[in-house]
Amino acid sequence: MRFADDNPNGPPARPTDSPGGPLLRLEGVSKTFGGVQALKDISFEVPSGTVMGLIGPNGAGKTTLFNLISGIFAPDGGRILYGGTDIGGRPTHRLVADGIARTFQNVELFESLTAAENVMVGQYVRTRCGFWGAWLRGPGARREERDSQAAAAEWLRFVGLAGEARTPSGELPFGWQRLLEIARALASRPRLLLLDEPAAGLNAVETEQLGRLILEIRGRGITILLVEHDMSLTMEVCDRIVVLDRGEKLAEGTPREIQTNVDVLSAYLGPDVGAPSRQQAR
Amino acid sequence: MVRPSLHNLVPYAFFVVLVGSAGLWVDNPYYFQILSMIGIHALLALALNLLMGYAGQISLGHAAFYGIGAYASALLSARYGLSPWLALPCAMLAAGLVALVVGYPTLKLSGYYLGMGTLGIGMIVFIVFREWSSVTGGASGFVGIPPLGLGGRALLDVRSYYFLVWAVVLLALCGSQRLIRSRVGRALRSIHDSEAAARAVGIPTSRLKLQVFVLSAVMSAVAGFLYAHMVGFISPDTFSFIVSVKLVTMVVIGGMASIWGALLGAALLTLLPEVLHAFAEFEMVVYGLILMTVMIFLPQGLTRGILDIYALRRRQSERAARPAD
Amino acid sequence: MQEILQYLFSGLTNGAIYAVIALGFSILFNATELINFAHGEFVMLGALCLVTLWSGLHLPLPLALLLSAAAVGGVGFLFQRLAIHPVRKPDHIVLVIITVGASIFFRGLGMLLWGKDAFAVPSFTRKASVEVAGAVLTSQSLVIIGTVGVLALVLHFFFRRTLTGKAMEACAISRRAAWLTGIPAQGMVLLAFVLSAVIGGLGGLIIAPITMCSYDMGTVLGLKGFCAAMLGGLGSLWGAVLGGLLLGVLESLSVGLINSGLKDATAFLLLLMILYVRPSGLLGNRSVQRF
Numbered sequence: 001m002r003f004a005d006d007n008p009n010g011p012p013a014r015p016t017d018s019p020g021g022p023l024l025r026l027e028g029v030s031k032t033f034g035g036v037q038a039l040k041d042i043s044f045e046v047p048s049g050t051v052m053g054l055i056g057p058n059g060a061g062k063t064t065l066f067n068l069i070s071g072i073f074a075p076d077g078g079r080i081l082y083g084g085t086d087i088g089g090r091p092t093h094r095l096v097a098d099g100i101a102r103t104f105q106n107v108e109l110f111e112s113l114t115a116a117e118n119v120m121v122g123q124y125v126r127t128r129c130g131f132w133g134a135w136l137r138g139p140g141a142r143r144e145e146r147d148s149q150a151a152a153a154e155w156l157r158f159v160g161l162a163g164e165a166r167t168p169s170g171e172l173p174f175g176w177q178r179l180l181e182i183a184r185a186l187a188s189r190p191r192l193l194l195l196d197e198p199a200a201g202l203n204a205v206e207t208e209q210l211g212r213l214i215l216e217i218r219g220r221g222i223t224i225l226l227v228e229h230d231m232s233l234t235m236e237v238c239d240r241i242v243v244l245d246r247g248e249k250l251a252e253g254t255p256r257e258i259q260t261n262v263d264v265l266s267a268y269l270g271p272d273v274g275a276p277s278r279q280q281a282r
Numbered sequence: 283m284v285r286p287s288l289h290n291l292v293p294y295a296f297f298v299v300l301v302g303s304a305g306l307w308v309d310n311p312y313y314f315q316i317l318s319m320i321g322i323h324a325l326l327a328l329a330l331n332l333l334m335g336y337a338g339q340i341s342l343g344h345a346a347f348y349g350i351g352a353y354a355s356a357l358l359s360a361r362y363g364l365s366p367w368l369a370l371p372c373a374m375l376a377a378g379l380v381a382l383v384v385g386y387p388t389l390k391l392s393g394y395y396l397g398m399g400t401l402g403i404g405m406i407v408f409i410v411f412r413e414w415s416s417v418t419g420g421a422s423g424f425v426g427i428p429p430l431g432l433g434g435r436a437l438l439d440v441r442s443y444y445f446l447v448w449a450v451v452l453l454a455l456c457g458s459q460r461l462i463r464s465r466v467g468r469a470l471r472s473i474h475d476s477e478a479a480a481r482a483v484g485i486p487t488s489r490l491k492l493q494v495f496v497l498s499a500v501m502s503a504v505a506g507f508l509y510a511h512m513v514g515f516i517s518p519d520t521f522s523f524i525v526s527v528k529l530v531t532m533v534v535i536g537g538m539a540s541i542w543g544a545l546l547g548a549a550l551l552t553l554l555p556e557v558l559h560a561f562a563e564f565e566m567v568v569y570g571l572i573l574m575t576v577m578i579f580l581p582q583g584l585t586r587g588i589l590d591i592y593a594l595r596r597r598q599s600e601r602a603a604r605p606a607d
Numbered sequence: 608m609q610e611i612l613q614y615l616f617s618g619l620t621n622g623a624i625y626a627v628i629a630l631g632f633s634i635l636f637n638a639t640e641l642i643n644f645a646h647g648e649f650v651m652l653g654a655l656c657l658v659t660l661w662s663g664l665h666l667p668l669p670l671a672l673l674l675s676a677a678a679v680g681g682v683g684f685l686f687q688r689l690a691i692h693p694v695r696k697p698d699h700i701v702l703v704i705i706t707v708g709a710s711i712f713f714r715g716l717g718m719l720l721w722g723k724d725a726f727a728v729p730s731f732t733r734k735a736s737v738e739v740a741g742a743v744l745t746s747q748s749l750v751i752i753g754t755v756g757v758l759a760l761v762l763h764f765f766f767r768r769t770l771t772g773k774a775m776e777a778c779a780i781s782r783r784a785a786w787l788t789g790i791p792a793q794g795m796v797l798l799a800f801v802l803s804a805v806i807g808g809l810g811g812l813i814i815a816p817i818t819m820c821s822y823d824m825g826t827v828l829g830l831k832g833f834c835a836a837m838l839g840g841l842g843s844l845w846g847a848v849l850g851g852l853l854l855g856v857l858e859s860l861s862v863g864l865i866n867s868g869l870k871d872a873t874a875f876l877l878l879l880m881i882l883y884v885r886p887s888g889l890l891g892n893r894s895v896q897r898f
Contacts, residue, residue, distance in 0.1 A: 070482065096484025108479035110472040112539075120465070121472045125484035127465050131493065134464030135457050141464075148465070188484055340700060387883045394642060394699065395886050398837060402878040405830070409875070413868035523830070527644075527707050534704055566715025573708030574690050581696035 022081075023048040023192055023223045024069070029078035029088075031064055038064045040247045041078070046192070051214060051224040053238035053255070055231075057267060060244040062227045063105060066194050069225070070102045071095040082192070097125040101190035103181045105197045105227075111170030115161060115180050118169050119152040122187030155183040159213060175206040182213070192223045199230040211237050235259065243267070293542060297455070301448045305441060314440040316556060318512055321447035322505045323548035327532040328454050328541060329501035334530070335538035336462055337494050338474030339389065340397045343404020344529050347499035349411055349521030350377045351506025353418055356427045356516055366430050370507050374500045380407075381499030382492065389491045392477070404526045411518040423517030430511045447508055451545075454501060458541050470494055471539070535576055537583025546585055612742035614863040615856060620748040620817070622855020623755040627810035628832025629839065629847035630758065631803040637779040637842045638799030644706040645686070647829015648713035649804045653679045653811025654820040655717060658726045668731060676808050682713075683804020687797050710826070717822030725819035751813045758806070759848050766844065775799060779842070827871070834874040838881050840891020849889060853877075 022045035031039040039061045046052045054062050067073050069080060074089035081087070087095060101122075110118055127148055133141040156162050159179040164172060169180055178198055185193055195214070199207045207230060214237045218224055228234045234241065235255040243250040243258060245267040251258060258264055308314060330344050354373035358364040364372075388399040411418050418424055430446070431437045438446060461467050472480040473487050481487050510516050528551060536547025554572065558565040576584075628650060635643055656675035660666050666674070690705055734746040766772040777785040778795045786792045810832070811825075818824065831854065839850025858873040881888060 072482070091486075092481050093484045093486045096482075101484075102482060104479070104482070108476055108482070110475035110479065112475055113468065113471055117468050117471075121468050121480070121485070122483050124465065124469055129465045131461065131466055131497065134461045134466055137460060145464070184483060334700075388879075391882060391886060395882060397703070398833075399879060399882045401830075402834075402875040402882070405875040406872055406879070409868075409872045413872075523826075527704075530700070531704055531707070534700060538700075563719055564715070566711050566718065568715075570708045570710070570712025570715055573711065574705050577701050577705045577708065578690065578694050581694065581698060581701045 021048060022046060023083060024225070025081040027079045027081065029065070029068060029075045029080060031061075031068060031073065031076050038247050039068070039075075042244070042249050043078075044242050044249065044252055046223055046225055047239075048191075048223055049218065049221055050239040051218050051226060051237050053234045053241035054225060054227045054244065055229075055234060055241060055258075056244035056250070059246070061247040062244055063196060065244070066102060066196055066225075066227060070100060070194060093125070096188050096190075099189070099191035100194065101185035101188045101192075102194035103178075103185050103196055103198060105200065107174070107177045107181050109169040109177055109181055109184070111168065113169060114166050115156060115169050115172065116149070116152045116165040118180055118184050119155050119187045120148050122155075122184035123148055123151060123189075125188050151187065155187050156180075158186070158216075159183040160209070175202050178202065178210070179213070182217075186217065186222075190222060192225065193217065195224060195226045195228075197227055197229060199228055199233050207233055294452075294455075297452070297545075301452075305444055305448070311440045314444045315512070316552065318440075318444045318447045318508075320549050320552045321444070321451045322509050322512075323529075323532060323552050324451050324545045325447075325454055325505040325508070326502055326529050327536065327544035327548040328451075328458050329498040329505070330529050331533045331536075331538065331541065331544040332458060332461070332470075332501075333494055333498040334533055335540065335544070336467065336474060337470040337491060339491055339495065340393075340530070341400040341495075341498075341526070342397045342523070342530065343400040343402070343407070343526050344498070344502055345521040345523070345525040346404045346407035347377045347381060347502035348506045348509070348525070348529075349407060349516075349518075350380055350499075351503025352510040352516050352521070353411060353424065353506075354503070355507040356424050356510045357417065359428050359511075360424070360426050366428060366507075366511055370504070373507050374503045377499045377503030377506075378496050381496045385492050385495040385499075389488065389495060401523065401526070404523055408518055408522050411521060418518070421518060423515055425515050427510050427514045427516065429514060443512055447512075450504065450508065455541055455545070462541070466490070474539075531573060535573075535583055537585035540583070540585045543583055543585035547583070550584075609741035610863065611860075612740055614859045616739075616742055616744045616748060618856035618859030619852060620745075620751050620855070621859065622835075622852035623751045624810055624814045624828070624851070625832050625835040625854050626755050626848045626851025627758065627806060627813070628828060629836035629851045630762065630844065631806040631810070632833055632836040633839075633842050633844060633847045634762070634806065635799050635803040636836075638775050639796050641691075641702055642706070642833070643803065644703060644829070645710040645713055646706075646803065646807050647825035647827070647832065648710050648717070649679050649683065649807030649825070650811040650814070650828050650832075651717055651820075651822060651825030652682060652713065653808030654728075654815040654818075654824065655721050655726070655811075655822070656808070657812050657815050658721070658728055658820050662726065662728055672812055675812055676805050679808025679811070680801045680805040683801045683807075684797070686804070687800035691800070692793075692797075710829075714822055714825070717825075721822055723822065725821035727819060728815040730816045745817075747813075747816045751817075754809070754813050755848060755851070758809070759844065762844055771798070831874045834878040837878055837888055840888025843888065843890045846888050846890035853889075 024046040027043050029039060029042045030037070042065065054065065056062055068075050068088070071087070071090055071092040071094070079086045079088060082098065082100065087098070110121060113121065127144055129141045129144050153162070153165060156165055159182055161176060161179055161183065164176065169177060172180060178201070182195070182198065199210055202210060211233050214224060214226070226234065226238060238255055240253065241255055241258045242252045243264050250267055251261045251264050253261065304317060308317065326344070326348055330341060333339050333341055351373045354376040355366060355369040358369035358372055359366045384403050388396065388403065391399050412421050414420070429437050430443070462471070469480065469485045469490055472485060473491065477487055509520070532547035532551045533544055534547070535550060536545065537543030554569060555565065558568055561568050628646065631646055631649070632642065635641060653675055656678050657671055660674055661668060661671035686709060690709055691702070694701065694705065730745070730747045731750050732746045736746060737744045737749065766776055774785065774790045775795050775798065777788070777790055778792050782792045810828070832851070835850040835854045836847050837850070838854055839846025839848065854874055854877060857877065858870060861869045861873045
């Protein structure tokens with residue numbers, strides 16, 4: 001709630017970092033689950049204002065890494081630096097207030113709430129009306145509620161769901177639910193957005209729209225960390241890519257570098273694949 | 283949403299007219315007692331509905347807070363001579379504090395386990411009422427609770443008491459409605475749908491659950507206060523496990539997450555035993571049968587099913603009217 | 608010392624009854640994830656059937672026991688078919704309220720059939736009580752404790768060794784998966800209901816000689832049996848036995864050594880303690896937090 005309190009509706013105050021420097025920096029992050037090493041000594045940086053891809057075969061530890069960055073688990077070792085401060089183990093709701101929002105691999109919407117209400121819940125950390133405010137409904141509370149509604153409408157328009165404000169989110173088609181989840185995450189005005197397989201379950205047209213949306217989000221100055229299995233989408237929108245395999249960092253580079261990296265190809269296609277071929281990597 | 287449109291005011295107008303005309307027309311102390319009892323149950327159902335219907339946290343021990351409110355107010359006013367109106371905030375505080383202390387560990391549980399934890403709390407409080415006879419009067423009850431007066435002298439007659447109870451209910455209705463349509467209310471409903479996702483979008487779920495639990499307990503304590511000073515006598519049986527279950531039933535039968543449903547449920551379950559007196563020995567059998575039948579065939583509760591159909595219709599017609607873009 | 612031993616004996620006797628009731632809760636929860644708030648009423652029905660058949664109609668004891676247990680099983684069968692099976696929305700809260708409705712219904716039925724009076728039933732055996740170090744262990748206590756032991760062993764054998772028992776366990780783990788492998792899941796649920804009811808009735812049969820039997824005896828017994836099941840770990844067979852005995856002994860000791868007002872509170876204090884510290888129970892291994 002640190003940033004929420006001094007500036008409820010504006011963008012979150014910026015943690016001290018140099019512009020263009022890393023917004024997120026992982027230093028030797030490790031996580032073990034009951035003897036199984038899910039992540040081992042992971043280090044990389046996410047520069048501010050970029051889209052960073054995180055790829056790897058199933059079980060590589062991508063979602064675990066997301067859960068560490070978004071505060072669902074605490075890392076066993078290493079540091080997660082966000083804007084220069086170590087956030088490892090900080091509770092999720094604090095992190096959202098600090099500007100880290102996420103979506104889920106299996107869409108997690110509030111199904112009995114309407115689309116607009118979902119987005120308004122996303123603004124929770126940027127609004128402040130409590131129990132007393134709700135009962136007394138003074139001018140401040142009313143203004144905040146109006147602003148909140150307007151912002152929700154705006155975010156729905158941004159993701160292309162302007163007409164569905166009053167539809168219960170559980171009744172939306174799956175592809176739209178994904179978009180709504182992104183709108184809800186954006187409503188918390190994040191500086192860092194974690195997208196966990198946003199294209200899973202989408203058809204080709206929807207995936208293309210999603211790609212454009214991701215670039216538009218980046219255009220608003222929001223840094224994105226993207227886990228995705230759809231390679232053509234990943235290659236198209238990411239500025240840099242980190243490859244994980246069995247809990248370890250395998251490679252890092254631009255999409256072009258990753259596409260021709262022999263280690264990456266053998267991780268995906270097996271060690272026998274000799275000559276790298278662009279077609280197969282796609 | 284916030285727009286105080288006509289659409290939202292209609293039920294309130296209906297409510298005020300109904301309560302007002304009943305209060306002016308009825309002329310029988312016994313009926314007034316029953317109508318006031320409906321109001322007290324409605325208050326309890328509203329309190330439990332905030333916790334259960336909206337935040338999705340079941341409580342099988344809510345009669346405990348009802349009882350704490352009643353006993354605290356009775357003790358302070360009858361034994362220590364405090365004015366009931368001063369005893370009320372103390373009773374609310376007592377219930378709130380107990381809720382805070384027991385809610386902290388209990389609300390970490392979910393689903394069945396939360397139900398069991400609250401059941402345990404309800405039973406323990408009930409046993410305290412029954413066994414701590416030097417303070418509570420034990421199983422035979424607590425007698426001599428002073429009636430409520432205004433300005434120190436004039437005591438409220440049954441009609442005024444009826445209006446007092448229903449004024450409190452109206453206040454609770456407005457308060458509940460404002461709350462659930464606010465930022466906090468949306469957050470509570472999101473916890474109901476998925477606690478994990480609510481946490482992930484930045485809602486401090488544990489704190490919010492505890493807050494609504496305390497609020498619900500304080501509202502129940504007000505109901506206890508109203509009951510104690512209306513009847514003048516309280517005994518542990520009024521706050522037993524069965525009563526906790528009846529409260530849950532009111533919420534569910536009326537329809538969860540519907541404040542008007544809570545009112546309907548309270549009215550039905552208060553009137554049912556009165557009607558069933560005609561069945562004499564068959565009362566329990568018939569009561570049990572009705573409970574089961576409603577739940578089997580209308581699991582959404584009475585109001586919810588109807589409202590859902592209405593909302594669906596409205597959306598469909600809206601969608602049809604909207605020009606294709 | 609002698610006094611404590613006496614408390615221990617009476618605690619074990621009561622505890623054995625809680626254990627039997629807890630077993631009924633656990634078996635049903637395992638197969639259906641349902642907590643049956645009417646379970647205590649099966650205990651009441653068992654005891655009152657015995658009152659009628661044995662004390663009233665003077666049937667031979669074994670026949671009376673058998674018929675009573677069968678009658679309660681029949682009630683369980685009807686309950687599942689008529690009240691649980693037709694539920695459209697098998698939501699936890701809805702099911703809980705249905706079982707609460709059933710509990711009120713059964714209590715009302717008990718009152719209609721047997722009236723509001725309480726009945727006493729003689730002990731099953733004429734054998735004299737046993738004396739251990741000055742403390743008395745009645746023959747009925749021995750019958751009760753023996754019943755629990757035998758029942759637990761039989762159930763253990765049933766779930767571990769027989770095909771039906773294993774199929775029931777499979778349904779407990781995943782009803783859908785069990786159904787896909789050809790196990791008649793619906794039949795298993797019905798069987799679990801009947802089994803649970805019979806065991807509840809059995810609890811009523813063995814408790815009948817040491818208590819007053821009346822239409823409202825079931826509720827508290829049911830709640831305490833439930834506490835015992837939670838204590839040992841809901842769904843765990845030996846957990847139910849352990850939880851029941853532990854609850855009985857602690858309850859008896861707290862009455863004897865501290866205050867008789869604590870008798871009923873013990874069970875619920877233990878319930879809260881176990882929920883706060885180890886919600887899966889002493890012997891349970893199910894995860895409590897589910898997303």
